[in-house]
Amino acid sequence: EPEVTQTPSHQVTQMGQEVILRCVPISNHLYFYWYRQILGQKVEFLVSFYNNEISEKSEIFDDQFSVERPDGSNFTLKIRSTKLEDSAMYFCASTGQANTEAFFGQGTRLTVV
Amino acid sequence: DAKTTQPTSMDCAEGRAANLPCNHSTISGNEYVYWYRQIHSQGPQYIIHGLKNNETNEMASLIITEDRKSSTLILPHATLRDTAVYYCIVRVAGSGAGSYQLTFGKGTKLSVIP
Numbered sequence: 001e002p003e004v005t006q007t008p009s010h011q012v013t014q015m016g017q018e019v020i021l022r023c024v025p026i027s028n029h030l031y032f033y034w035y036r037q038i039l040g041q042k043v044e045f046l047v048s049f050y051n052n053e054i055s056e057k058s059e060i061f062d063d064q065f066s067v068e069r070p071d072g073s074n075f076t077l078k079i080r081s082t083k084l085e086d087s088a089m090y091f092c093a094s095t096g097q098a099n100t101e102a103f104f105g106q107g108t109r110l111t112v113v
Numbered sequence: 114d115a116k117t118t119q120p121t122s123m124d125c126a127e128g129r130a131a132n133l134p135c136n137h138s139t140i141s142g143n144e145y146v147y148w149y150r151q152i153h154s155q156g157p158q159y160i161i162h163g164l165k166n167n168e169t170n171e172m173a174s175l176i177i178t179e180d181r182k183s184s185t186l187i188l189p190h191a192t193l194r195d196t197a198v199y200y201c202i203v204r205v206a207g208s209g210a211g212s213y214q215l216t217f218g219k220g221t222k223l224s225v226i227p
Contacts, residue, residue, distance in 0.1 A: 004156075031213060033214075035215075037154075042217050042218065042219060043151070043157060043200075043215075043217040044217070045214045045215060045216070048213065048214060056214055091156045091157070093156070093157075093213075095213050100162065101159040101162075102157075102159060102213055104156030104157045106156050107155065107156050
């Protein structure tokens with residue numbers, strides 16, 4: 001079964017450092033998303049990406065965040081200057097043309113120290 | 114998207130059917146009911162979705178009331194691996210590019226007991 005893969009599974013970074021989280025969506029999917037889940041809290045939408053541009057973003061997705069699809073397979077989330085409160089699980093997801101079922105990756109646990 | 118209400122937690126005996134209810138009394142005519150689950154801290158997993166007819170797939174059945182104000186997800190023979198948090202979400206399906214924004218609530222924590 002096709003799957004969304006994320007790397008690394010766990011990233012520890014110092015406050016103020018830049019971090020890039022990587023995702024490989026399902027190959028024929030067209031829409032890509034990032035969600036995050038702070039420990040013990042709800043899964044929250046961050047951003048959606050289609051046709052090489054952001055189509056929707058939440059209030060969480062401020063100027064410290066950016067997304068990119070640098071090539072035909074990868075989809076990245078960059079946090080420019082990490083804060084302690086950025087510590088969370090970050091999930092990448094993708095959907096196909098029918099836009100009915102979202103496939104999520106297993107997540108990257110980001111710990112900011 | 115309409116808001117949903119689910120019980121905080123439920124238990125189910127292994128091998129029995131798990132029936133997870135969801136209220137969505139403010140659902141609009143073009144909103145679908147979706148179910149996802151999250152096992153431990155893994156990524157959410159799609160289970161099933163429907164508009165007004167009952168739906169069944171290899172994982173579960175979805176029963177939607179005639180007035181569409183509530184629904185029930187049925188796992189016919191629950192196993193220990195079905196222990197997870199189950200999310201009922203309503204959203205407009207196929208509403209354009211990049212609009213698959215899911216609003217997760219707290220869901221129902223289902224514990225399958227041996």
